[in-house]
Amino acid sequence: MADLVGIVLVSHSEQLAHGLRELVLQVATPDVAVEVAGGTDDGSLGTSYDRISAAIDRADRGGGVVVLTDLGSAVLTTRTVLEDRGDEHPPVLVDAPFVEGAVAAAVLAGTGADLDTVVAAATEARDAHKF
Amino acid sequence: MPTSSEVPVVLPAHLHARPAGALVRAAAGFASTVEVVHGEKSANARGVLGLMGLGALAGDTVIVRATGDDAEEAAKSVAEVLRTAE
Numbered sequence: 013m014a015d016l017v018g019i020v021l022v023s024h025s026e027q028l029a030h031g032l033r034e035l036v037l038q039v040a041t042p043d044v045a046v047e048v049a050g051g052t053d054d055g056s057l058g059t060s061y062d063r064i065s066a067a068i069d070r071a072d073r074g075g076g077v078v079v080l081t082d083l084g085s086a087v088l089t090t091r092t093v094l095e096d097r098g099d100e101h102p103p104v105l106v107d108a109p110f111v112e113g114a115v116a117a118a119v120l121a122g123t124g125a126d127l128d129t130v131v132a133a134a135t136e137a138r139d140a141h142k143f
Numbered sequence: 144m145p146t147s148s149e150v151p152v153v154l155p156a157h158l159h160a161r162p163a164g165a166l167v168r169a170a171a172g173f174a175s176t177v178e179v180v181h182g183e184k185s186a187n188a189r190g191v192l193g194l195m196g197l198g199a200l201a202g203d204t205v206i207v208r209a210t211g212d213d214a215e216e217a218a219k220s221v222a223e224v225l226r227t228a229e
Contacts, residue, residue, distance in 0.1 A: 035160075038160070038161060038164075039160045039161055039163070039191065040164055041168065115160070115192070116190065116191055119163075119164045119167050119168070119191040120167065120171075120191075122164075122168060123167065123168055123171035125171070133189070136192070137192055140193065141196050142195070142196060143196060143198050
């Protein structure tokens with residue numbers, strides 16, 4: 013099997029990011045790399061350029077990386093990180109609901125699906141109904 | 144020659160997050176397209192959110208429908224995951 017796609021969760025809240033990671037790993041296989049970048053460098057509410065970049069490094073196992081964000085500046089900071097990094101195979105920032113997108117992406121990543129398929133699954137979460 | 148196979152399952156537990164995740168993993172091992180049908184709704188077994196959105200509860204009957212070269216094995220395996228879900 014090819015290398016699994018990794019997932020990065022970017023949140024203003026360290027607790028929210030860790031809580032979502034815990035939930036995601038219950039639904040997906042634990043061998044998917046789900047890495048968090050929550051809060052600022054000192055752990056207060058906000059986003060951290062350095063934490064996001066480090067989480068991308070940890071999540072990258074060779075199969076590509078999908079990044080999900082919670083709100084507003086999480087998107088802006090992530091975009092800046094991605095531009096500055098200039099990766100040869102850039103991580104993909106997905107426009108999707110944080111919880112649903114992360115669960116959908118991680119479950120498919122756990123099946124060995126490729127980056128495009130995992131991105132599509134996360135994006136489809138925008139149209140998913142809870143009931 | 145693609146074939147189609149349907150297996151009904153009476154759910155022992157609600158089709159919630161963890162069983163839905165297990166179902167996606169089981170279905171991914173087959174080439175066939177797998178769907179789960181619950182009443183008038185159906186969901187592709189690649190999408191964990193769609194499966195949860197079926198609203199299938201313990202005691203409900205769902206139909207696992209597979210289409211493809213390995214349809215019979217796919218439907219059987221996925222049905223087994225549902226049958227043993229907690």
